[in-house]
Amino acid sequence: MPVNVALFGSNGHQIQxxxxxxxxARLMAIAxxxxxxxxxxxQNDRSIREYxxxxxxxxxxxxxxxxxxxxxxxxxxxxxxMALRAGKHVYAEKPCAMAESxxxxxxxxxxxxxxxxxxxxxxxxxxxxFAMREIVREGLIGEVIQVVVEKSYPYHDxxxxxxxxxxxxIGQNAIHAVRLxxxxxxxxxxxxxxxxxxxxxPVPEGGLRMASSLLCELENGGxxxxxxxxxxxxxxxxxxCDSLKILGTLGLVESREGGTQTRLVIGERDYGxxxxxxxxxxxxxxxxxxxLGEDSMPLTLEEETxxxxxxxxxxxxxxxxxx
Numbered sequence: 001m002p003v004n005v006a007l008f009g010s011n012g013h014q015i016q017x018x019x020x021x022x023x024x025a026r027l028m029a030i031a032x033x034x035x036x037x038x039x040x041x042x043q044n045d046r047s048i049r050e051y052x053x054x055x056x057x058x059x060x061x062x063x064x065x066x067x068x069x070x071x072x073x074x075x076x077x078x079x080x081x082m083a084l085r086a087g088k089h090v091y092a093e094k095p096c097a098m099a100e101s102x103x104x105x106x107x108x109x110x111x112x113x114x115x116x117x118x119x120x121x122x123x124x125x126x127x128x129x130f131a132m133r134e135i136v137r138e139g140l141i142g143e144v145i146q147v148v149v150e151k152s153y154p155y156h157d158x159x160x161x162x163x164x165x166x167x168x169x170i171g172q173n174a175i176h177a178v179r180l181x182x183x184x185x186x187x188x189x190x191x192x193x194x195x196x197x198x199x200x201x202p203v204p205e206g207g208l209r210m211a212s213s214l215l216c217e218l219e220n221g222g223x224x225x226x227x228x229x230x231x232x233x234x235x236x237x238x239x240x241c242d243s244l245k246i247l248g249t250l251g252l253v254e255s256r257e258g259g260t261q262t263r264l265v266i267g268e269r270d271y272g273x274x275x276x277x278x279x280x281x282x283x284x285x286x287x288x289x290x291x292l293g294e295d296s297m298p299l300t301l302e303e304e305t306x307x308x309x310x311x312x313x314x315x316x317x318x319x320x321x322x323x
Contacts, residue, residue: 003089003288004028004064006057008079010037011166012069012093013120015284024288025065031057032071054079058086065089065291073171074164077102084113089291091284093120095171096305098164100312103305110301116291121304122283123176124183128259130280132246133184135253140266142250147185147224149177152232152241159230161206169196169209170311174228176242178307181216181224183299185246188219188306194314200231214314 002022006029007014019027020041027042031051035043042048051057058066066083068090070076077097083090084106096119097103110117124133136144151173166172182188196212211229218224232241238258245254251266253274264271281298289295297304 002026003291004062006030006060006063006066006088007033007069008054008057008066009033009069009071009093011071011073014069014093015067015091016042018282018284022285022288024285024292024294029057029060029063054082058083058088063088065091065288067091069093072164073167074098077106080106080117081109084109084115084117087113087115089116091118091120091287094175095119095167095308095311097308098167098171098312098315100309100316103309103312107301107305116287117301118283118287118297119305119308120283121179121183121299121307122281123179125281125283125298127276127278127280128255128262128274129180129184129244131274131276131278132244132253132255132262133186135264135274136184136186136246136248140251140264141246141248141253143220143222144185144187144218144246144248145220145222146247147181147187147218147222148243148245148247149180149224149226150241150243151177151226151228153230153239154232154234155200155202155210155230159208161201161203161208163207163209168315169228169230170194170212170214170314173230174212174214174226174314175307175311177214177226177228178216178310180244181218181226182303182306184244185224187222187224189216189224189310190219191217192310192314192317194318196318216310 003025005025009032020039029049066088070079080090160166194214196209200210201208214226216224240258242258243256253264255262262274264274
């Protein structure tokens with residue numbers, strides 16, 4: 001039997017398009033999500049229930065799985081725990097929490113409820129990052145010593161000036177860079193020093209941070225430098241003009257120009273572009289199949305949410321310096 005899915009909120013990367021003719025899941029209910037945003041194949045499906053409130057939706061005993069893109073990200077941790085306590089599996093947009101205490105409470109509630117919780121944390125499993133992850137895991141570039149990452153998106157007027165809406169630059173953008181360090185380069189972070197700026201924000205007195213930098217010490221003694229910004233000019237032709245360079249004791253592997261260019265160098269040999277012909281791993285599909293007992297997640301929940309923990313700590317460090 002397919003898993004019965006409900007959608008709450010449209011503030012983020014909601015999963016409606018992935019549910020069209022899904023072999024293991026079906027859309028059962030929506031709340032705070034306009035029917036007009038559903039794919040054409042689902043808009044006219046009158047079996048999809050519409051609820052006025054989140055509480056009504058999670059009170060539906062037939063709903064098994066809730067996908068959360070809460071209208072204010074600062075409220076999403078509470079929504080997550082409410083859904084878990086109501087006996088629903090939860091899939092949450094990033095950042096799933098904006099305080100470390102809330103993250104700990106989510107993990108504790110998931111353990112106590114017997115339901116599964118996962119963040120929308122599939123960054124490392126899309127190409128070319130999935131192929132790079134496998135190269136690192138095979139030991140082809142040796143021990144990873146340094147990781148350099150940039151996450152660059154364009155500015156637009158809809159960027160929230162209030163970080164409570166989407167988690168802010170570090171929470172919703174730099175988190176991808178942290179995932180690339182821990183989930184692709186495969187080295188855990190030990191400590192972080194962070195800085196960010198509102199310089200360049202076209203809204204006078206606005207709260208949007210336009211650029212940030214994170215310097216991380218890794219558990220193996222290596223280093224990672226991460227930048228995230230809303231400074232990508234449209235002329236690049238890429239929505240996310242991102243780069244990732246992983247340098248090890250035997251070689252390096254890198255991705256540039258939003259993943260359109262890759263390179264593998266081992267010792268004296270330049271292998272050029274890496275093969276990214278495989279589809280990677282669909283994180284949502286894997287989660288659904290895990291619920292059905294047909295698969296297992298590629299990361300432990302602690303590994304999956306570690307980048308969220310580090311972006312929370314980065315923000316707390318910045319706030320601490322401002323006090």
